[in-house]
Amino acid sequence: MQSQPQTATPHAETVDPKRVTSRILKTGARIPAIGLGTFGSDHVSPETVAEAVQYAASIGYRHFDCASVYGNEHRIGEAFRQLFQNGLRREEVWVTSKLWNDKHGEDDIIPSCEKSLADLQVDYLDLYLVHWPFPNHHPPGCDVTARNPYAVPYIHQNYMRTWRKMEELVDRGLVRHIGTSNMTISKMKLLLRDARIKPAVNEMELHPHFQQPEFFRFLVDNGIQPIGYSPLGSPARPERDRTAEDTSPTEDPAIRAIAARLGIHPAVVCIKWADQRGQIPIPFSTNPKNILSNLLGVVGEPLSQQDMDAIEKLDRNCRLIKGHVFLWKDNQSWKDLWDVNGVITPA
Ligand SMILES: NC(=O)c1ccc[n+]([C@@H]2O[C@H](COP(=O)([O-])OP(=O)(O)OC[C@H]3O[C@@H](n4cnc5c(N)ncnc54)[C@H](OP(=O)(O)O)[C@@H]3O)[C@@H](O)[C@H]2O)c1
Numbered sequence: 073m074q075s076q077p078q079t080a081t082p083h084a085e086t087v088d089p090k091r092v093t094s095r096i097l098k099t100g101a102r103i104p105a106i107g108l109g110t111f112g113s114d115h116v117s118p119e120t121v122a123e124a125v126q127y128a129a130s131i132g133y134r135h136f137d138c139a140s141v142y143g144n145e146h147r148i149g150e151a152f153r154q155l156f157q158n159g160l161r162r163e164e165v166w167v168t169s170k171l172w173n174d175k176h177g178e179d180d181i182i183p184s185c186e187k188s189l190a191d192l193q194v195d196y197l198d199l200y201l202v203h204w205p206f207p208n209h210h211p212p213g214c215d216v217t218a219r220n221p222y223a224v225p226y227i228h229q230n231y232m233r234t235w236r237k238m239e240e241l242v243d244r245g246l247v248r249h250i251g252t253s254n255m256t257i258s259k260m261k262l263l264l265r266d267a268r269i270k271p272a273v274n275e276m277e278l279h280p281h282f283q284q285p286e287f288f289r290f291l292v293d294n295g296i297q298p299i300g301y302s303p304l305g306s307p308a309r310p311e312r313d314r315t316a317e318d319t320s321p322t323e324d325p326a327i328r329a330i331a332a333r334l335g336i337h338p339a340v341v342c343i344k345w346a347d348q349r350g351q352i353p354i355p356f357s358t359n360p361k362n363i364l365s366n367l368l369g370v371v372g373e374p375l376s377q378q379d380m381d382a383i384e385k386l387d388r389n390c391r392l393i394k395g396h397v398f399l400w401k402d403n404q405s406w407k408d409l410w411d412v413n414g415v416i417t418p419a
Contacts, residue, residue, distance in 0.1 A: 109356030
């Protein structure tokens with residue numbers, strides 16, 4: 073029987089986690105079809121994110137998308153400890169973490185994973201991702217014009233050295249699955265050619281204005297589960313991460329019209345679309361009402377095929393998380409990070 077963790081926060085409605093469908097990975101493991109994002113950026117404290125995790129678990133979430141660079145795994149670990157104390161079983165929860173860009177060195181990967189395990193107070197991770205395919209990093213909170221003088225382009229040999237250690241984490245039982253994030257088709261083809269343990273998932277930006285149809289199909293065809301980050305178009309991302317050409321899926325008139333007709337928030341339309349299309353959305357929220365609405369989105373009435381078709385046509389190829397700070401040259405276009413011509417951008 074599935075236990076319901078206790079929480080100090082009173083709540084009116086909960087969702088039986090059994091009602092949330094799972095996606096089945098190549099290994100046969102089941103990953104819940106929605107997760108809670110935990111990136112508070114620079115405006116939500118670790119304590120508030122940890123409270124959101126605890127609340128989300130209490131109402132039925134069983135999947136949490138964490139990362140060392142979010143700076144809050146120690147507080148989320150405290151929330152997990154309390155949830156486990158109150159009856160939630162470790163195997164009922166899917167916990168993801170990510171290797172940050174400054175830890176790609178061969179001697180850094182295992183200690184970095186061990187630190188996430190200790191902070192999150194779990195003895196294994198369900199999923200560990202290479203957060204970005206570049207070892208380039210930057211100080212927290214810096215502007216999009218910031219560049220690291222040691223930044224380099226994608227070097228497959230180096231990525232594979234990192235990946236071998238990721239594979240070792242699986243061999244050692246510290247993580248159950250490994251995966252990638254912020255990849256491209258060109259980079260993924262090389263990884264699939266050379267990996268002993270293939271990535272189980274790829275985490276990528278996915279919302280109605282940025283659907284990445286070709287990459288999405290490529291992943292599905294290769295048995296890799298897409299996880300969609302910023303599923304609502306990251307409406308609260310900091311000013312420094314915005315550019316004039318950005319658009320907002322939750323403000324799209326067609327999404328708003330569907331939302332108005334169904335009596336739900338446009339954000340929930342984005343969640344339903346993501347789930348029905350086959351990616352796993354990981355919306356961030358610290359607002360209990362929104363946390364619940366997003367979960368209800370995946371267990372409630374689905375969108376009609378007509379609405380799904382209409383949303384497919386809204387794609388604007390509008391990438392919001394461009395990654396400027398990971399560029400390796402001055403005056404370089406952020407598109408160089410994304411191999412837009414199908415070829416990995418050289419030095
Ligand atoms: N792998 C990567 O490189 C990467 C990159 C970016 C993000 N991520 C992951 O993806 C997660 C989600 O992405 P994100 O945080 O950029 O953006 P997002 O989930 O698209 O948007 C989050 C924002 O939407 C609001 N919101 C959530 N549910 C809502 C609802 N039902 N109605 C109205 N507003 C709602 C939230 O505000 P309230 O708190 O007020 O509800 C929050 O400000 C992150 O937290 C992180 O875990 C991964």
